[in-house]
Amino acid sequence: MSLSLTSSLRRLMDLKTYKIERRQLCSWPVTLIRHRWMRNRPSVCLYNLSRKMSTEKEKEKIDMSRFPVENIRNFSIIAHVDHGKSTLADRLLEITGMWHVTECNKQVLDKLQVERERGITVKAQTASLFYNHQGQTYLLNLIDTPGHVDFSYEVSRSISACQGVLLIVDANQGIQAQTVANFYLAFEAQLTIIPVLNKIDLKNADPERVESQIEKVFDIPKEDCIRISAKMGTNVDQVLEEIVKRIPPPAARTEDPFKALVFDSTFDHYRGVVTNIALFGGQVSKGDRIMSAHMGKVYEVNEVGVLRPEEHPTDRLYAGQVGFMIAGMKEVKEAQIGDTLFHQKHPVEALPGFKPAKPMVFAGMYPMDQSEYNSLRSAVERLTLNDSSVTVQRDSSHALGAGWRLGFLGLLHMEVFNQRLEQEYNASVIVTAPTVPYKAILSSAKLIKAGPVPSTEEPVHLTPKHFHLIFLILYQEHGGKEITIVNPAQFPDRSVVSEYLEPMVMGTIITPDDFIGKIMTLCLGHRGVQKNVVYIDNQRVMMKYLFPLNEVIVDFYDHLKSLSSGYARQDTVYAGYQPAELVKMDILLNGKSVEELTMVVHKDRAYAAGKALCERLKDCIPRQLFEIAVQAAVGSKVIARETIKAYRKNVLAKCYGGDITRKMKLLKKQAEGKKKMRRIGNVEVPKDAFISVLKRKDK
Ligand SMILES: Nc1nc2c(ncn2[C@@H]2O[C@H](COP(=O)(O)OP(=O)(O)OP(=O)(O)O)[C@@H](O)[C@H]2O)c(=O)[nH]1
Numbered sequence: 001m002s003l004s005l006t007s008s009l010r011r012l013m014d015l016k017t018y019k020i021e022r023r024q025l026c027s028w029p030v031t032l033i034r035h036r037w038m039r040n041r042p043s044v045c046l047y048n049l050s051r052k053m054s055t056e057k058e059k060e061k062i063d064m065s066r067f068p069v070e071n072i073r074n075f076s077i078i079a080h081v082d083h084g085k086s087t088l089a090d091r092l093l094e095i096t097g098m099w100h101v102t103e104c105n106k107q108v109l110d111k112l113q114v115e116r117e118r119g120i121t122v123k124a125q126t127a128s129l130f131y132n133h134q135g136q137t138y139l140l141n142l143i144d145t146p147g148h149v150d151f152s153y154e155v156s157r158s159i160s161a162c163q164g165v166l167l168i169v170d171a172n173q174g175i176q177a178q179t180v181a182n183f184y185l186a187f188e189a190q191l192t193i194i195p196v197l198n199k200i201d202l203k204n205a206d207p208e209r210v211e212s213q214i215e216k217v218f219d220i221p222k223e224d225c226i227r228i229s230a231k232m233g234t235n236v237d238q239v240l241e242e243i244v245k246r247i248p249p250p251a252a253r254t255e256d257p258f259k260a261l262v263f264d265s266t267f268d269h270y271r272g273v274v275t276n277i278a279l280f281g282g283q284v285s286k287g288d289r290i291m292s293a294h295m296g297k298v299y300e301v302n303e304v305g306v307l308r309p310e311e312h313p314t315d316r317l318y319a320g321q322v323g324f325m326i327a328g329m330k331e332v333k334e335a336q337i338g339d340t341l342f343h344q345k346h347p348v349e350a351l352p353g354f355k356p357a358k359p360m361v362f363a364g365m366y367p368m369d370q371s372e373y374n375s376l377r378s379a380v381e382r383l384t385l386n387d388s389s390v391t392v393q394r395d396s397s398h399a400l401g402a403g404w405r406l407g408f409l410g411l412l413h414m415e416v417f418n419q420r421l422e423q424e425y426n427a428s429v430i431v432t433a434p435t436v437p438y439k440a441i442l443s444s445a446k447l448i449k450a451g452p453v454p455s456t457e458e459p460v461h462l463t464p465k466h467f468h469l470i471f472l473i474l475y476q477e478h479g480g481k482e483i484t485i486v487n488p489a490q491f492p493d494r495s496v497v498s499e500y501l502e503p504m505v506m507g508t509i510i511t512p513d514d515f516i517g518k519i520m521t522l523c524l525g526h527r528g529v530q531k532n533v534v535y536i537d538n539q540r541v542m543m544k545y546l547f548p549l550n551e552v553i554v555d556f557y558d559h560l561k562s563l564s565s566g567y568a569r570q571d572t573v574y575a576g577y578q579p580a581e582l583v584k585m586d587i588l589l590n591g592k593s594v595e596e597l598t599m600v601v602h603k604d605r606a607y608a609a610g611k612a613l614c615e616r617l618k619d620c621i622p623r624q625l626f627e628i629a630v631q632a633a634v635g636s637k638v639i640a641r642e643t644i645k646a647y648r649k650n651v652l653a654k655c656y657g658g659d660i661t662r663k664m665k666l667l668k669k670q671a672e673g674k675k676k677m678r679r680i681g682n683v684e685v686p687k688d689a690f691i692s693v694l695k696r697k698d699k
Pocket residue numbers: 079080081082083084085086087088119120121122145146147148198199200201202228229230231232
């Protein structure tokens with residue numbers, strides 16, 4: 001690094017409150033990774049010295065018309081977590097001369113700080129590669145996808161823009177739960193699947209065994225597998241050849257009217273929405289007037305181009321190609337993922353699109369300090385624009401103030417969202433315990449028993465009884481209807497519900513057979529129902545269990561890993577709703593219910609959950625001048641109790657020797673005072689106590 005650059009960097013770091021705009025950053029030959037910029041020293045990574053090299057290349061104009069449809073291949077890389085997708089993507093980028101990968105800039109497509117810190121892919125990324133094969137140049141559009149189940153929505157979106165996938169399997173670990181799930185996503189989409197056995201350089205790699213697994217589980221002949229080491233680069237060129245040979249070109253024609261699928265979108269503060277599109281027909285260029293099928297709005301195209309993997313503007317995009325488009329959309333809502341774009345003057349039939357992502361884990365999010373509400377709101381809005389699978393609803397709580405109830409696809413998704421809020425927007429938040437969306441079918445039969453509803457012509461004096469009646473009318477109108485509850489405090493009472501339903505997931509567990517017994521016990525303990533057990537080779541077993549989602553979201557996977565010494569893997573797929581005996585558990589402090597701590601639990605679990613929560617609260621709430629009863633109650637029945645003892649002044653301190661009756665009198669007076677105080681005193685629950693009780697145990 002040159003001296004002037006070093007000193008400018010140092011100056012920048014000294015100015016702690018200096019905010020660098022992203023544009024400024026991009027113009028630097030080095031990239032600063034902002035790491036809690038205001039609080040800590042920013043960590044500087046020089047990983048982008050090689051970026052200079054690629055920027056120069058990018059200046060060359062690319063004529064996209066030189067890639068006829070026959071020379072285009074669109075494919076995704078899918079696999080279980082850590083089987084080497086991003087490493088293979090790096091290698092492919094390198095071989096095609098697009099990027100010079102060094103120790104500092106590896107995993108080029110994992111751009112987010114959270115991805116680099118956690119070493120996982122969170123967001124699918126696209127890169128267009130040019131590959132020379134037998135005297136012809138092919139355009140290979142690669143989409144690197146996340147491996148974790150919480151982000152499988154990204155996988156299903158990505159494969160809709162592809163005709164084939166590389167299914168990566170670790171040659172040591174073999175088929176894992178997420179390999180199976182991803183295989184079926186690609187299989188159902190009728191894509192060409194190329195199985196690739198990665199990490200053959202490892203000492204324990206057993207490609208023979210893994211190939212047999214692939215043959216047995218997926219019915220793909222062993223001979224179709226390619227053995228590679230993405231890390232060492234072994235056989236990676238063969239992967240490129242096979243992509244060209246086996247994956248068909250997209251069935252799209254440039255002569256047809258323009259038709260494009262929006263398969264991803266991000267928000268840029270300067271340019272608005274940037275959409276990633278796959279062209280199913282026609283061509284598009286700057287200045288075209290296009291329309292979106294979903295919103296019905298007309299936009300003028302400002303920029304189109306390909307991702308290499310940075311945006312590289314081109315004059316035009318043609319049928320079969322994958323690239324980005326900026327068309328003056330101000331909000332991500334306007335660029336619905338799955339939407340179809342077409343020329344204003346040539347309407348086309350919309351593509352089938354995607355089912356919207358279904359949030360499965362909900363949690364309240366509040367600013368650490370209410371004065372930060374507005375800044376947190378804008379941070380949440382901006383981040384949800386970049387991650388459209390998060391749902392947001394306004395919420396408020398007595399103790400924590402105004403906030404939101406957010407819906408996520410899973411717990412890791414929730415953690416990544418929080419981390420991104422902290423890192424990218426410098427926000428500090430309180431996140432409440434996660435809950436799942438329950439359903440209740442409101443009963444109409446019970447309401448008839450409640451008696452006739454007064455006619456509206458009669459004058460109504462609103463007594464508490466009438467309020468009760470109005471409530472009943474409300475339920476009567478909705479009788480038989482199904483409602484979804486994402487906030488336990490709003491869980492309807494049993495008296496107005498005919499049935500509660502809880503969300504279920506089908507869990508696939510793959511484990512060495514030594515641990516079957518322990519895992520079965522664990523699954524039973526989490527209300528799992530066994531559906532299937534098959535041996536996928538001599539030592540490995542695949543088990544299918546139906547679980548209530550609530551039982552597996554928090555610590556099930558940690559338990560599974562620890563009791564199988566890290567060997568067992570699990571993946572879950574949403575499996576609809578099932579009736580369940582659920583109860584709402586209130587937490588009472590001196591008889592008063594604390595809404596923020598209300599939980600929905602299975603009837604059989606209420607006692608254990610109530611006891612655990614009371615114990616945690618006892619440790620968190622500071623002692624006060626009067627005794628505090630911490631109780632867990634289901635309906636009017638108290639099921640667990642802890643007592644926080646009062647501070648007690650030694651009223652006998654000055655009473656040396658004296659008469660016993662005098663001592664008794666002083667103690668009695670003190671006891672009366674405490675009793676009175678308990679009646680009138682409010683239990684002060686410090687915010688910290690809420691945070692530590694509400695936060696998940698592992699935080
Ligand atoms: N020995 C060896 N290690 C590899 C190979 N390919 C990848 N790895 C290592 O495996 C780990 C995971 O690789 P990634 O490329 O991040 O895996 P991924 O599938 O993209 O992970 P997610 O995005 O989190 O799903 C890294 O430590 C890589 O260095 C290989 O061929 N041989």
